[in-house]
Amino acid sequence: MTTASAFDEDVVIVGSGFGGSVSALRLVEKGYRVRVYEAGRRFEDDDFAKTNWNVRRYLWAPRLGCFGVQRIHRLPHVMILAGAGVGGGSLNYANTLYQPGTAFFMDRQWRDLRDWESDLAPHYATAKRMLGVVDRYPHTGPVERIMAGAADDLGVADTFRRAPVGVWFGKPGERVADPYFGGEGPDRTGCTLCGNCMVGCRVGAKNTLMKNYLHLAERRGAVIEPLRTVTEVRALTGGGFSVTTQRSGRWLAPRRRTIRARQVVLAAGTWGTQQLLHRMKANGALPHVSDAVGRLTRTNSEALDGAVATRVPKSLELARGVAITTSFHIDERTHVENVRYGPGSNLMGALASIMVPGGVPLRRRLALLVRRALRAPVRQMRLGSLRRWSERGIIALVMQTADNSLTLSLRRRFGRSGLTSAQGHGEPNPSHLPQAHRAAEAIARRVEQEGGVTTEARGSWPEVFGIPLTAHFLGGAVISGSPASGVVDEFHRVWGHPDLHVVDGAAVPANPGVNPSLTITALAERAMSYWPRTGEADARPAQRSGM
Known part of the structure; x- marks a missing residue:
């Protein structure tokens, strides 16, 4: 021993x-x-x-x-x-x-x-x-109203809530002495809602x-x-x-x-x-x-989709707030949250793509993507641009309690x-979530209504190729x-x-x-x-x- x-x-x-x-x-x-x-x-x-x-x-x-x-x-x-x-x-x-x-x-x-x-x-x-933890995000802005409206449009307004956040x-x-641990913790500065x-x-x-x-x-x-x-x-x-x-x-x-x-x-x-x-x-x-x-x-049976406008809606500060502020349940096992990056943080927009349906062969998905791009090339160029991407849209983070692995x-x-x-126990791990597409489309409609600017639901390039994204x-x-x-x-x-x-x-x-x-x-x-x-x-x- x-x-x-x-x-x-x-x-x-x-x-x-x-x-x-x-x-x-x-x-x-x-x-x-x-x-x-x-x-x-x-x-x-x-x-x-x-x-x-x-x-x-x-x-x-x-x-x-x-x-x-x-x-x-x-x-x-x-x-x-x-x-x-x-x-x-x-x-x-x-x-x-x-x-x-x-x-x-x-x-x-x-x-x-x-x-x-x-x-x-x-x-x-x-x-x-x-x-x-703050049990309810305390601020209300355009994104919070858009999410509440999307939940209402989807018939699940009773599930809408403010997110609990650690901020x-x-x-x-304003810098203050440690507010949490009786002075043992570091000094802290109040959140500026920068979104980053x-x-x-x-x-x-x-x-x-x-x-x-x-x-x-x-x-x-x-x-x-x-x-x-x-x-x-x-x-x-x-x-x-x-x-x-x-x-x-x-x-x-x-x-x-x-x-x-x-x-x-x-x-x-x-x-x-x-x-x-x-x-x-x-x-x-x-x-x-x-x-x-x-x-x-x-x-976490997860998907990352979203809604992006062709230009920055002047009346909407979509990038202002903490990263996630609200959520709703589109069905009993599917949870939807809004996500944002702050102004200037546009790099992750490179993962976004034209939304195409899942459950069809890859060749069919690619053909649909090309067809939609050619149908309105100028609009798709604007939607796909990384310029001020974080200020033009809302990411939809969708998670499920489904038993897949x-x-x-x-x-x-x-x-x-x-x-x-390899696919494991339970249901197949999903390559896309129809619920995520529905949520993104509902959010896009609300952004368009609130901001008066052309907005479209967006998917991700990995999802186009049958590979979902997860942060969890x-x-x-x-x-x-x-x-x-x-x-x-x-x-x-x-x-x-x-x-x-x-x-x-x-x-x-x-x-x-x-x-x-x-x-x-x-x-x-x-x-x-x-x-x-x-x-x-x-x-x-x-x-x-x-x-």
Whole structure:
């Protein structure tokens, strides 16, 4: 048995997003020596890009010298938008913090383990307090009226609501002492409604994890190392793990380092955590990881469509406000939210395309796209222009609680291993959502009515080719009752490696149908609540044998 003195740290945490940040704070509070490795860079408010055209500060492509907040991954069945940097997805998410409905907690993957809705209730409350959730976005503008009107036109006005958001509103632009943690937190500045939440909040109003969990964790002694990519987690014969890292983005002289930790928390986001688990299982570093790794990978059954006008409607400030402000349910399992970027942040408009119907062969979709472009070429050029794109339209983020999934596995190409996908359990993961098209068309009609300018529903180029977009990639190392059906137990311990833990979106077992950040935070709070304080006995039951 390895002695405690043989370890450099009690706990190494891989990743600093919602799960990793909660773990860092709660474990250092319980007396553990904690080190957090983050592949991305550290950002102060002024470090974020002013608009997303500054690709070096916005996009994450370290080998090309881009150390920004926006990761983009591609699989055969989905294109994924994710976060990078100290604070993970909180740096570029839409600060939107919904709690899912009962259907999520009753998913068959985990419903028999316990009453999750009741069990997680106090942890959702803690998460809301820590993330500074405002239950209802407090401002009303043209976009909020358009969304309410679209819901009414679709016959679902009773489902319209203001979004719960994690933003310090205060007095716009005014700097104040920490309003959340009795002076322990950083100073904050009131939101100016600039709309660039997803590029990175330069104002200091967004409640990123650097403003709460990570700030407090560092004050209590946790060590955070940015720009360190974890390349290996290896189980040691006498217990514990060796963790090897290298400098992110280095082609040559990667500056590898290895330390030993008694326990490891994987919180690298669904993509990063799954990559590590698949690779470590394949190379024997973590030989007991369940064969279920990669199964029940979820996309939140998501689509990103929208409505764009040919010119900026003078009476409508479509780019003013926080990133997401309202939502409605187009049916009982389909949730629609408006999304915006601020003025000048037009880069992501390159993903938008003419909307074509799904469910038809690719050749037919391409023919329809060309036909619509040729029918009104001048209008389509105006609609497709990136000039002032963020000021001319509304993105429609559409999510479902549908029980569909992908199965991810490891594939070797060009001498390197990477993730690939296949259709998994449940309904096929959708390549398009008819509900999203209906919502986008309703929003487009309302923009046209309100602004008096030609407006059209728009899809995305990946969707044209049958590949949906998701900003909420989940699962693949899910909570389960046994290693036959998932990767971690109800305490987030990896089956067969109980000192290894998955505490991020990869453990989420079902599509929540809403933005998952609050749920990941609540699950992490619950997982950490069961850890013993240093020196105390562990009250959690030992894992059952059967690997």
